[in-house]
Amino acid sequence: MILAVDVGNTRIKAAVFEGDILVNNFVFVRKELQKNIQNILKKYKKIADLIVSSVGDVEKQLFLEFENDLKVHFISHEDPFPFVNCYSTPKTLGIDRMVLAAGATIQFPNQNRLVIDAGTCVTFDFIDENNNYLGGAITPGLRLRYESLHDYTAKLPLLTLDNPKGLIGKSTSESIHSGVVNGLVYEIDGFIDEYSARYSNFIIILTGGDTDFLAKRLKNTIFANSNFLLESLSQTFQYKNQK
Template sequence: MRIIVLNLTIDIGNTQTKLGFFDGLDLKSVQKLSSVDNIPWQSIIDTNKITHSIVSQVGNVQSDLETLHNNTQYVEVHHQLQLPFTSDYDPFTNLGIDRVVGLAAATYLFPLENILIIDAGSCITYDLITSKAHHLGGVISPGLMMRYQAMHTFTHQLPNLEIQQPSSFPPTNTDEAMHHGVISSVVAEIEALIGRFGTFTPTFRIILTGGDAGFLSKRVKNGILADENFLAIGLNLLLETNKS
């Protein structure tokens, strides 16, 4: 009888926490949580028979992970882990943990390919990695909601809008003007940066991931929408690589 070893991946982002449950490399289920507070880790471990766990945290978001640390073989993503890629980023420790996980996922899932990862979350990040698993660098820019919120926060009269596809052009009202200012500029930015990265690596696969990837994938030429569990798969592969 095969011994089942269950892995738990925990991706703690700026707006939600995502749990991935794996049997080896096989993703069994995903759970999304709106908060990192009061997560019943012991119940999750016991119910799902978790033996190994890996955690990725961004920014200043913190969660009480002592239960995981004490009751599973626990790995926290950091820059000294055994990673499947090299990088020109300087210093490498300034490369965001979410970007590290994305690069690891791309290297594992698309070996021997040049990959441009576009992660459309709170910020939009662009990272180019070669077929030799070498990270050439990347770009960080404000995400969709950050752009809307900036216009509302730093002016007296502009409204606080949600993401919406603009309809008419040229815009004839403030809401439409703001939607075009955000959506059209982000699409133009993405397409321009795809061209700019193309001067370094003429051909590459484009992976579009992150919370706004579904919205943007309909508007960006040649964008390949990654599996919504792209980062969970990357975390699990890092866990498998770094098991003691």
């Protein structure tokens, strides 16, 4: 069994895999990392490998403390990936984006893929049908948009995610919800429309913490899977082992 752990900017996500099957998944905050991993290992005693991808600042030593119980692996830029990295600054490409690109390449062969990860930031990553990673885009996610409106203005309140009551906000709060939510939805649909106009044989994969909230609002047909990063992390590790 494999325990895959993704350290994001806000939360830590983990999943237990038996082969390609996701057995269980977990979400927790950083201060609970060690306690939660200990609890997972106690419940699933057959876990032999801990695979970590991280864009956060959690120290590796926190994971290495489990080396007496299992093998610990950190996905890095030096690992083999199933695509050609055509990014002009390949060492700056986030490991999470590389893992997502790997999963898209493995799961959806011989087609153009756009992976949209809707978390703290929303990232767009494009891998063509010849398995060339070409790049993408990064934009603020829903939470960052709410926070920035509050942090960089004098009087706008800090709101939490909610459904807009309509296109036209009839109060300051309604206007913020409309601007933040509808603005990001229109932005994502605009990106998808532009990619779709340029490329055929095309699939769009939506993942990340805001997947369920955004998926039903997008006009385009997408493959929505909030666990796609964790699944991709397991597949990237298996690909690495095969090489």
